[in-house]
Amino acid sequence: MMRTTPNEPGTHYDASGNREQRTTILFTIQDQVGALDECLRALKKVDVSMTRIESRPSRSITAGYDFFIDIDANTKEVVQKVIEAIKAVSVVKDVSAISNLDDVVGGSSDKSPDAVPWFPRKVSDLDTFAEKVLEMGEELSSDHPGASDPVYRARRLEIVNKAKEYRTGQPLPRIEYTEQEKETWRQVYTRLRSMYPKYACREFLHVFPLLEQNCGYGPDDIPQIEDISRFLKDCTGFTLRPVMGLLTPRDFLNSLAFRVFHSTQYIRHHSDPYYTPEPDCCHELLGHVPLFADPNFAELAQEIGLASLGASDEDIEKLATIFWFTAEFGLCKEGDNVRAYGAGLLSSFGELEYALTDKPEKRGFDPSQTAIQKYPITEFQPVYFVADSFHDATNKLREFNKQMRRPFQLRYNPYTQSVEVLNSRDTVQHFARTIRNEMQLLTSALEHL
């Protein structure tokens, strides 16, 4: 039996959650004898706790170094202290801060350093999300069916702790699921699986049997995210990483820029296999995973992610709404039919059936409208947005994103799994060269076609 809140699994993040206090300071120095050491010495003298000090060849100037400093700081004063210490070093130039501290971001009429909301620069920066205390991270809310089941809670905590400890580069945790957990999975899997041929979009149906053949999908056991992640990597470069529970919308969307999807590994309470108030492995693995294997959907998801990096709170809200109406509750055209591709639908047979009836309103996906559409989170959606295709939705999103005002242009570098700011002649030049080389290859390929 279905509860009345079938779509809550669609909420991957705690929109009301407090923002983390997090600041990264970046600066560039010109390469000269002893410059690197001088910087390091200066930083060591500052009496502030820094959780990271990294130096790298500079991406923005030819013979320079970039420094990345993470500060464990609660106040603007501390950040300013570090910035001043850095500025005092003679070789330093281009100091900037990305921070979640409100008073650093907007409080200063002195716009130097030009602070923007903190965002991860490389895939390992996502590690900073791992231990954030979130609703339902380690504790369960009272309306959770397992809230008063101490065995369930202990088991959930055990799994959550593996996510908490996980760091980039490690193999993903493997969970040996209990018979009870497997039984819950079997019931969900069996029922949804039988519905997909009628309701799911072509891309989903194309990938699903591959997951059965390669990743252990089937009614008998819960698949392991390590196996799935490797499969996705082969298909589109997407990877999974374990998560304790709800992230902030900003963190959750930011990770998509790196083609990383945060996936829970625990399963809903066995007392009600058809209901869960939070995302669980059924929602992730059945609802979300298949489409991350589709190149066009992967591009759409990453595009949302890239737009979210350093975006204003207002823009984050818009992007989260777009995510809601696409990756969670999206519909798409297939010839004269409409099919579902949103994970909130594909993991909820009640709403999956309802969404494709005539009852709800259906509008064409149009980012500027979709981004500001209000939606309920405890009942079926009254409005759905229908994409012409993932490719078309991505193009529209790209146009929409151009209107967002960020003081920089970003490029994702899939080699380094990091984000580059295209703000200097050198970076732009290097990027142009890359395109030229690709154009050369394309021309050769056309000649050999």
Place this chain on the structure above:
Amino acid sequence: MMRTTPNEPGTHYDASGNREQRTTILFTIQDQVGALDECLRALKKVDVSMTRIESRPSRSITAGYDFFIDIDANTKEVVQKVIEAIKAVSVVKDVSAISNLDDVVGGSSDKSPDAVPWFPRKVSDLDTFAEKVLEMGEELSSDHPGASDPVYRARRLEIVNKAKEYRTGQPLPRIEYTEQEKETWRQVYTRLRSMYPKYACREFLHVFPLLEQNCGYGPDDIPQIEDISRFLKDCTGFTLRPVMGLLTPRDFLNSLAFRVFHSTQYIRHHSDPYYTPEPDCCHELLGHVPLFADPNFAELAQEIGLASLGASDEDIEKLATIFWFTAEFGLCKEGDNVRAYGAGLLSSFGELEYALTDKPEKRGFDPSQTAIQKYPITEFQPVYFVADSFHDATNKLREFNKQMRRPFQLRYNPYTQSVEVLNSRDTVQHFARTIRNEMQLLTSALEHL
């Protein structure tokens, strides 16, 4: 004291080594109900040992699947048996084999399947190199200074076994080095470090202090390849993976296509810190590693790697020679000066000094000439090639590579860390779309510059 074979560390591979018996069969099927299962059933009926059966969304046709089958086979007959079984399946199309079996490659006048030498398609395919028995993999040749030292041999075997067991996706093995090993390192490190400012190229000198600051480089301990690999990943996307010893030139070069460098972790025998007949961690970490952090050198190295995929034996020899005269013994111009960037030089103070005197002959790097230059491996080089810049060398190499006759065009996809064959309208189209998107971003970046 220097031995007479100072440059052998430059040989990363056993050119005389037998080729592995390795065959991958690829085929594509059209998506239709039950097609995937039908294929799998057909494969299971064949009485041949298959070490991998993978199915993926097809890259070459829109609604299709690609299969990858690895056969553990020694004869053409076995391969043909599998191919015929596959061809008997109705939905199958485009069967091809990449194989190291001579009789599959060239023996058949029937050119279908059009066999080319085996090559890795994705980064995890490099795992197949791990256990290959190589000269000095587990055994030492008699002229090795540690050959008759049972303690050294046991220690070496211990480290080599970690490489043997390593598989893609795992953290790289950390070695706790002994005091004796550290002492050997100290001597090599100290002496070479003092020479670099005078002899090493600008890019090397730019990166070296970063390795000291971020990866534990210094006289006191041997750095860990896990730390270095993460640093390189940030810089250029290059990563290290441990290796038992010498690979075949083909395998060694192939891995560069994926921006993967095979690095040993053991150190030379303490009896002679200034000599080693095989590459050891001094050669890798001091000679090779720094330049893999340079974007232009990384591009050059990958370009050699990409050209080696599926290349004929003759072309492999040419590319190995180019690698020798660039990554191992390359010199480059710096204004009016010449500096060293080859690892064979930068890890050998004898030859480093010699190479930059007037004694050896120096010619401009010209791939068509360089590729066929003979060279000694047990004495200082009589001829070196001088690159104008890494960028220029890469351009020249690209022109040179166009002359190699391979029946396909390859593209490296850094998202999936795999190699795509640009042989269909769909792949070319998708690639063109990628370039268009990048061009869009470049245009935006120029507008915001």
Place this chain on the structure above:
Amino acid sequence: MMRTTPNEPGTHYDASGNREQRTTILFTIQDQVGALDECLRALKKVDVSMTRIESRPSRSITAGYDFFIDIDANTKEVVQKVIEAIKAVSVVKDVSAISNLDDVVGGSSDKSPDAVPWFPRKVSDLDTFAEKVLEMGEELSSDHPGASDPVYRARRLEIVNKAKEYRTGQPLPRIEYTEQEKETWRQVYTRLRSMYPKYACREFLHVFPLLEQNCGYGPDDIPQIEDISRFLKDCTGFTLRPVMGLLTPRDFLNSLAFRVFHSTQYIRHHSDPYYTPEPDCCHELLGHVPLFADPNFAELAQEIGLASLGASDEDIEKLATIFWFTAEFGLCKEGDNVRAYGAGLLSSFGELEYALTDKPEKRGFDPSQTAIQKYPITEFQPVYFVADSFHDATNKLREFNKQMRRPFQLRYNPYTQSVEVLNSRDTVQHFARTIRNEMQLLTSALEHL
């Protein structure tokens, strides 16, 4: 004094006019000995009047020839006769017809040759528009203020005849204007000129003084289109060509694809300098010309033109409506203000003033909406569309044009001033190579910036 039909000058074409009976047959032959002559002989045997037989190196196949045959034919039967004669020649392939004959276009279930509405392939094909009998070409409608003035009519005919005789490649006719004509011009010029600073868009105001300085614009004489055309050529490649009067929308829009604008040279009747029921040189030279010197507007205009080539009648109507609401009656944003850029406004001070008041409705330019908006032609517009910028309007138009269903992709080649159909591997390949070369140049330019 103003009449009630201030905007008719905006109609450059006779939407109700009959379509010309015009057919071009194209075919390709493989190069082999005697093939060209064989084709020519076969064509000469057909008893049909052909106004053009041209052979050229083929653009679609490597060693082939393209033939272009214009038939002076009224019926499908004649066209079919020619097509069959051509098909009978052994070396011939890829026969297709572009025709204005309804029964050739759609009447045949046999879709080979796949006929599309006739369109010009190269700039000299526009010569076929020159002698078309149009409303007000040689005759005046009864409501024309000069209709009953025999002197005016004789003078008008004299000027019109120069347009009728003009052919591509000739210098444009110079008109020695009478004192009376100059006086009419002076009144219009003086009054409009004084309004521009307040109402005209920035681009218009930027160019206007250049026309005064370089092309003889001023109150004292009517500028010569030869001088203007050379100026425009320098700025954007647009050129003018004289026209007798109204063209069909299709012909008029088609010419924009070649960056050619058809301009009348006669002037309105002196009895009412502030009114004309047809476009005259005041409308062309004051309203249209300045913006054709702006690169972004030129791109917009050409984009409309390219979309119109071979378009269906329905699409032509949409594009003509878009032209109406942009080039004739377009408004654009300038910061917080709105300014005029449409020629119908900029040559009519009554509507110019009115359009920028609050009286009419103003909507954002959105091609899919704009294309279907109804409009009156004998009174001030009730609705105007406001472009964000010419660049943005062009982007939106490009997206809109993608939805038009034409069975080919066209590329304008500015070297040959002709239109290429990108329908073969060879043409696409050649185009890709062009882009690669440009990309190379762009990269070099970035390096030298």
Place this chain on the structure above:
Amino acid sequence: MMRTTPNEPGTHYDASGNREQRTTILFTIQDQVGALDECLRALKKVDVSMTRIESRPSRSITAGYDFFIDIDANTKEVVQKVIEAIKAVSVVKDVSAISNLDDVVGGSSDKSPDAVPWFPRKVSDLDTFAEKVLEMGEELSSDHPGASDPVYRARRLEIVNKAKEYRTGQPLPRIEYTEQEKETWRQVYTRLRSMYPKYACREFLHVFPLLEQNCGYGPDDIPQIEDISRFLKDCTGFTLRPVMGLLTPRDFLNSLAFRVFHSTQYIRHHSDPYYTPEPDCCHELLGHVPLFADPNFAELAQEIGLASLGASDEDIEKLATIFWFTAEFGLCKEGDNVRAYGAGLLSSFGELEYALTDKPEKRGFDPSQTAIQKYPITEFQPVYFVADSFHDATNKLREFNKQMRRPFQLRYNPYTQSVEVLNSRDTVQHFARTIRNEMQLLTSALEHL
């Protein structure tokens, strides 16, 4: 009978000729009220003869104007006077001069304005070459077979005067050839035509019958350059323009940048149809014209032209030598054969036959070597250079040209038939946008292929 100087027709220019005294001053002004007029007034006050004053929308800054001033000046002093007058105007910026005056070019340690050798910026600038007094322009050298034939000289002068008067935009002069002239043509045409199938390259043979079918090529009359020019325009955008006689190498090569070829219209003296000491219409129409219809050759020729714009005298000499060994005396590979494509060969049956024997030396085309090869001009060539293909030669030339040191990057804009200096963010940006649009079209074309 053949004379001993069969190859002189290859010399289109007088290498020893004096350079013209020609200076163009360019400057940019910011758009502001009255700025244009202020500049014009300032220029009028300077007591120096200016043959052109043009103002245009600026290509290098967004809201600016570019001025082009041609000075009829013999000394640096005059030029400096004008420059100072310009600099005194407040709105002026970026003054630069392109000049043929030695003391402006190199004499000044004051490098502002940064003068480079004069070069044409747009196609109509080629008009300045028309009246230059050249050897054999109006007079004949004493060794010319027609030197002592007053009838021939009068006729030649008559034709030459048409070239002298020709200006860009006019139809090309049509010559009614005499029976005697036709007879000379017939003899040359007939003999060469019979040799082509054996000696001429594939591209030449592909185009030649088209010239017969479309442009009046045949034994009976001399074709008209107007007809040929229109044909070439359709094929590659090349056009012909009449020339009095020999141009300087600089002028001759410069015109190729605009895809313009200077062609004489007179014919050799009837007394010896197989000899001429200067280029005549036989050499141009039979030797040169056919290849200008080939897209790849056209690209090669334009590339030489673009490299010559503003080049140093030394580089002009190299480029003229490259022209000599390609467009005049070039050979190319066709499978295992070698064929001729140089006009000096294709218009001289003696050398055409000789060149393809084993007697002369044949080397691969390599711009850096070819550019410095000495050559005789009064006998058969001892050395020829063999191109792999026009495409390959163009690529090599492009690489070679990169080494030339010019303080700017040029782009040819085929719309405006002018040359743009890519020296500002705005021009580069606009160029990038152009490429992006093309990339968009290419992607669409691939989707529809």
